[in-house]
Structure formats: C-alpha cells, structure tokens
Amino acid sequence: MNWDTVNRDFKRYLLLERGLAENSIEAYQNDVLKLQHYCELHEITIPQITTKELQNFLLWINEFSISTYSQARILSGIKTFFKFLQIEYDYESNPAELIEAPRIARKLPSVLSIEEIDQLIAAIDLSSPEGMRNKAILEILYGCGLRVSELCNLKRSNLFLDVEFIKVEGKGNKERLIPIGQQAIQYLKIYLNEVRVHTPVKAGNEDYVFLNRRGAALSRVMIYIIIKDLATKINLQKEISPHTFRHSFASHLVEGGADLRAVQDMLGHESITTTEIYTHIDKDYLQSVITQYHPRS
Template identity: 60%
Template structure:
C-alpha cells in the first residue's frame, strides 16, 4: 500500500468511523505525513515499517526539537494509523503496539478566582447592545464550562432554560446535557428577548444563540478578542482565553466538593484522567480535604 493511498483511507476512517472533527483529522494527517517523510528516506511503504523503525522515527522527531506533549500526540496518531491498517488487513501485526509514550510533565491550566470573574463581567458596558451579548457569553462559559467552539455553535433549539439545562454538541459530535445557573439564564434571556430580536439575521443563522451585528454567528477568534480586551480593561495580568473560564468552572466545582464523575460528565471528558488534573490545582484544597476526611488527621 502506497503512502498517499494509506493516508487518504486513514482520513476517511477518522471521519466516518471515528467521527473526528476536521481539525483533529488534519492534525492526525500532518503527523502521519511526518512519518511518511521519515519512511521515504528509507524507501519504506507503511506496511514495511517495524517497531524499531518507529522508535527511530520518534527519536528523529525529538531531535527536531518537538516538546514531549507534541511527541505524545504524534504517537497517538501513529497508533490510530496502524489500528486502521490492521482493520483493513493491510498489515498482519501492529508495529506500534509496544511503542512507549514520552514522559510528559502536565502543565496545570491557569484559572481565575471568583472575584476576577466578577470583575471581568462587571467591566462589560451594558449600555451597548453587544454588551448584553458579551455578558451572556461569559456567564454561559463559566456557568456551563463550555469549550469556545461549543459556545459559538450553541443553538436556541438546544436551550431548555425552563428546566435549567442546555444541550451541547461537543468533540466528535457527541451531545451532552449541561446544567445552567440562574445568572447565566437571566443574562441569556435579556440577550435573546431584548437585544437579539432587533438584529437582522442572515439566512441559515437563525438558530444560533450568539450573533454579531451583521446577524452571523460568532467566530472563535472573536470570543478570544472580547475576553482579551476585558482583561486589559481591568488590568488583569494573567494570560487568559475562553478556555480559562472552562478551567475555572471545573476547579471551583471540585474545590467546592463536587463529585469528579459529575464534573467529567459536564465537561464532556471521555476519560476521568483528563478531569483529574483539576484535583491538582489547589494545594490548600487538597490539604483541607486530607484534614477533613483522613481518620488520622
């Protein structure tokens, strides 16, 4: 099997069978393209590569200066690629099965305190029509722990405010129900009922919750810019993004004693280990938990 054919088939597999997003598919494709470059130097087709050669490839990647987290992502792509080839009977054994992941030191995400979130929201100019929208956006980000793409893709038809829930379309087109708090509901209702109703909406954009002044749904970059400007306005020194609200949502829940499985469900994490990072954020919280619950404390 030639590389071009293998990569084309792999992309179709990721799209149709794994339901990955366009960005994820492109990221995997770029990683396999690096493997192709390495293999072509030795005139090797995909099915001819051995475990030893894959180890050499990872060494080559490391020598290019890639950080461990990038190396781990490439390894994940390789394993998915060979899983696909095995499923298609292009190979009889998976050479990537015994590949070991590089040691990664996980960087703890930045978070905002409750006071900092209050200051950011209070800095919004509510006398402007876009101010009501921006307040609703930030309230929903923090109340529901959404990814920025989940916020920009949020639909009116997926709001169940009468029962305090919203339906979110997450990674891999997976839907989940997330509770929404009273502050976010109130801000949403003001935006929807008092401001959005006066915007001329573009055809096909009618169901999106958050619109720009031209009646089209917002871009991810636009949300980044709104938050960056508010941070500058209040003199916040932290480097923050929409994702910081998601981190803060999870951290504040766990610090308040929320069940880890419940937080995992609300964040839409496939694995509990992804959610567990938030248990390492606050040493004082961990210390107080030990003191409160350990029988010998």
C-alpha cells in the first residue's frame, strides 16, 4: 500500500463516490498530503498509522501556528481518508474515529449594509464592457446569495428569466433553484444582449454566463480582484470578498423577516444550524426585542 496509489484512488473516490467539486477534492488531498509528509519524515507506513500517531501528527501541525479552524478541517479530511480506506481497501479500523476536533469559536460573518452595497455598485465604471459585466455580477451575488464558484459556473442554459429563477450547481453537485429579482434580471439582460454577444468565445465556454475579455469563463480570483478594487475605490474599511455578498444577502433577508427555512433552501445549506447564524447578526433587532419585551427595560 503506497501513498501514490492510495492518493490516486482517494481522489477517484471523492469525485465518483462522493460527487465533490474540484476545490473540495483539492482541499481533502492537501489534508492527506500533510499526513503523508509527517509519516515520511518519521518513516511510518500507512498500515502503521495509529490513533497515537495521529495525535502526534496533530501536535506536529500545531507547531506551524495553523489556526484551530484549519486543524479541525485537516482532521475532518483525515477522518474521511480513513473511512475511504475502510471501504476501498478493507482497512480494519479507523484510527481517526475517536479523535476529537479542537473546539472552534463560532465567528459571525462580516456583512455589508445596504448603503455600502449601493456604494460599491455605484463605483463601477459603466462606460466599459467589463463594467456592465461587473454590475451584473454584483447584482447577482447580492440578489441571489451565490457562492463565488456557483457564479463562475453559472450557465446560460440554467437561466429561466421569464419565470424569475436561475438554477445553480452547489456543493456536492447538488442543484437548486433560486429566485432572481427584477434588478438583477435587468442588468443581466443588458450584459447578455449588449456585451457578451460581442465577446469572442473560447471553445468549450459557450454556455458560461460570465466571460473574461479573452472569452473564457471568469475565475474565482478575478471576481475577488473586481470586488477588492471596488472596495479600495470607495475607501471601504471592511475586509470583504465575494462571500461577503452571500452573507449580506442572507442577513438582510433574515432581518427583513424572511422564513429561515426559505433562506436555508436559497443558500443551499444542508443544516438549518448553519443558516441560524444570521439570526445573531442584527444587533438593532435584538436590542429592540429586549426593549419591547423585557420587564426591566
């Protein structure tokens, strides 16, 4: 049982059996590569990995000042790896099974106010084709709450603008329908009919909605750069990313009284617990509840 063969089979398992996206597969493989590096340094073969050795491995990665969150994620990847060994290699036991992940403090996500979102969108230079594209991107990120990977992979064949819905492929290749508002539809149509139609398209990219100037699908990095440049332009002091628009979408819906289950469906969360974090963001609302209902206020 050598690492190269096992790693190749693990990747195939994650792709075919688990149906994970390329980014998720890469993250799992990086976790296992760290374990492989540790084992090779200490001359430990895969069958020799015990619970004690895994505990030593976690102490080893802790020496590199890896955050608690990253350590928990690495352990999760290692546990998946040993489950794979049990399934595909008839591995007798899972040495990672009884190891507990470090406790993680639950961080509230950073969100933008409606005014900040309006300022970012207003800062876009609409005199260029890229500007019209970028306006459509931000309207959809905020208007539909997409992950950046879902936006990059959005297909023209999955736009149902006449009934105000789009279909996206989320984590684990799970598809979901999301409502799209009139403002996002308006600027998406302008981009499709007045900008994209004049963009030479690279072979294999015909169905992607958002293209770069060379006719290829936009990358996650490019969308991140677009947003960072706009934040600099308006001197926004918050650290933001494409995911900030997703957080803002969910937070503003919950603040407006939207049903949590509906928000869960639109975000594509498997667990309602993940969505519930947005109920803790609106401090003004929480203060008003205390003021209105607590007998001592």
